[in-house]
Amino acid sequence: xxxxHLIDAFDARFERDQIKLVELLEKRGxxxxxxxxxxxxxxxxxxxxxxxxxxxxxxxxxxIHTPSFKIPTPFSNMLSPIYLxxxxxxxxxxxxxxxxxxxxxxxxxxxxxxxxxxKVVMRSDLSxxxxxxxxxxxxxxxxxxxxxxxxxxxxxxxxxxxxxxxNLGVNENKIRVIPVGIDYKKFSKVTITDEDKLVSIGYVGRxxxxxxxxxxxxxxxxVLREEKNASVTFAGEIEDANYADAALASLKTYxxxxxxxxxxxxxxxxxxxxxILVPSIxxxxxxxxxxxxxxxxxxxxxxxxxxxxxxxxxRTGFLFNEEKEVYLYLxxxxxxxxxxxxxxxxxxxxxxxxxxxxxxxxYEEMYRSVM
Numbered sequence: 364x365x366x367x368h369l370i371d372a373f374d375a376r377f378e379r380d381q382i383k384l385v386e387l388l389e390k391r392g393x394x395x396x397x398x399x400x401x402x403x404x405x406x407x408x409x410x411x412x413x414x415x416x417x418x419x420x421x422x423x424x425x426x427i428h429t430p431s432f433k434i435p436t437p438f439s440n441m442l443s444p445i446y447l448x449x450x451x452x453x454x455x456x457x458x459x460x461x462x463x464x465x466x467x468x469x470x471x472x473x474x475x476x477x478x479x480x481x482k483v484v485m486r487s488d489l490s491x492x493x494x495x496x497x498x499x500x501x502x503x504x505x506x507x508x509x510x511x512x513x514x515x516x517x518x519x520x521x522x523x524x525x526x527x528x529x530n531l532g533v534n535e536n537k538i539r540v541i542p543v544g545i546d547y548k549k550f551s552k553v554t555i556t557d558e559d560k561l562v563s564i565g566y567v568g569r570x571x572x573x574x575x576x577x578x579x580x581x582x583x584x585x586v587l588r589e590e591k592n593a594s595v596t597f598a599g600e601i602e603d604a605n606y607a608d609a610a611l612a613s614l615k616t617y618x619x620x621x622x623x624x625x626x627x628x629x630x631x632x633x634x635x636x637x638x639i640l641v642p643s644i645x646x647x648x649x650x651x652x653x654x655x656x657x658x659x660x661x662x663x664x665x666x667x668x669x670x671x672x673x674x675x676x677x678r679t680g681f682l683f684n685e686e687k688e689v690y691l692y693l694x695x696x697x698x699x700x701x702x703x704x705x706x707x708x709x710x711x712x713x714x715x716x717x718x719x720x721x722x723x724x725x726y727e728e729m730y731r732s733v734m
Contacts, residue, residue, distance in 0.1 A: 364730065365394040367456040369468040371444050373397050373426060374404035375417040376627060380543050380648060381462055381486070385424055387723045395424040396456070400431035400446040405569075405602055427451060436465060439493075443467065458482050458730050461514075464489045465497075465507040473510035482733045485514040487528055487538075488647045491668065494527040508532055515733040520648050521669040539729055542669075543648040544722035547715055550657035553633050562590070562697050565636035565660075567598045567629055568643075568651055570607035574599075575642035575665060577606075580613050582690035583640075587617045590697055594619040596636065598626045633658040637703050638696060640689070646670060653717050656680065656710035661703050663692050679710040 368385060375382050385395050403409050411428065418426055427449050433442035445467045452475070459481045461472025469485060476483040497504040511517050511533045518539040519525040529535040564583065568574045576597075583595050595614065601607040601624075614620040626632055633639075639655040641664035649670050655662050656679065664670045666682035674680035681692040696703050 364458065365454075365456045366396070366458045366460055366730070367452070367454075368395060368397045368399075369459065369461040369472050370397060370399045371446075371463065371466045371468050372402050372404045372406070373399040373428075375414075375420065377404065378546070379404070379650070383544060383546075383719060384723070384726060386420060387719060388726075389421060389424050391723070391727075396451055396454075397424060397426045398446070398449055398452060399426070399428055400444040401428045402431060402433075402444045405600065406433070406441070406444065425451070436467075439465070456481065457734065458484060460484050460486070461510065462486045462488070464493065464511070469507075469510040473513055476510075476513055476515075483514045484516045484518070484729060484733060485511050487511070487517060487519045487524055489519065489524050489527050490645050490647050491523075491527070492645050494531070497531060504531060516729050518729060521672055523668045523672075524647070539725070541722065541725045541729070542717055543650050543653065544719035545650060545653045545657055545714070545717050547657050547718035547720075549630065550633065550654050551659075551711055551715075553630065553658035553660075562593045562638065562700070562703070563636045564593060564595045564638045564640065564693065565598070565632060566596075566640045566642075567626070567632055568641070569600050569602045570597075570610060571602040572606055573644050575644045576610045578642040578665075578686050579640050579689055580610055582686055582693065583620075584613055584617070585690055586693050586697070587614075587619055590694075593693075593697055594621070596621045596623060596632070598623040598629070598632050600625040629654065633660060636660055637707075638663060638693065641665065641670065642683075642689070643667065643670070649673065652680075653714050656714045657717075659707035659711045661696060661706045662710065663689060673714065674710075675713070679706060679713045 389395055429446045429449050431444050431446040433444050436443040459472050459475055461468045464487050472483050475481045508531050516537055518541045520542055522540055525538045525540050528538055586593050639660045639662050641652050643665050652662055652670050652673050662680040666684050676682045683689050
């Protein structure tokens, strides 16, 4: 089956859902073509050689980064990329797979649906923030939802996201729920740390306001002052330098805090942590939560969708609404080290259903359904 993937930014440094999906489809014999911009996922313009280095995992997939520039788009304060269609877009494909609500790729997919009568599937990746903005802006809502209304199939990561799309006027009958996938085999091999060792608390992710790092700095300072057997480690790319400096400054005064910077492989990070914090303001996939749970770690995370669909509070992790709760849950775990192992084991067992080897079949089923 020949599949054309239209993606605003195809950044193969990270195992995001579109990267892993294309990789697994290649391994299963699909003829993939990716047409995308020359921007990374953090919207930096990238040279061809650097892209080629990131994309070494792909041996058969044709990845085309075309001339690109940025323009303003509805519902976003940031400029979004536009890429010029290459001549390969005129080839015949069995499926056109376009990615993400309110993106250039979704509009390009809609245009090909109209002009070429192609079979088109759309990924939503619709956050709650974007949904509420769209709901209150009739003109922009009509524009952004049009590609999804004419697509042959649409998929969301969660049932709440499916409801958002239906509320915006997309036919509920053609919306599938396909959750994000993880490499369960890889992460489930991480050892669950012995309870008699130092309790290591970790954060891994981009350092920007969306990820909510500012929500955990005060609770972590208090823990580091009070608990001599606790340490804190941060890892992740600095997306907003001013924000990162402010968030890290208060923690750098403690000898038991360490910032590792960007990590291309997060597995070693999970191996040294007992507890993972995910304080995001909003998420659509929240893959970090699933990877940490598969690694047997206790996740303390924001009580938002889809995280609260993954974690059963106090059984497979902890959900918080206010900063003070982060401190209370950390104290509870530090004072009850056996609980770290117990919750970690339950969490690992719970997320086995998100294994990519299971999730990929649902994409294949969706493709077959529109043929």
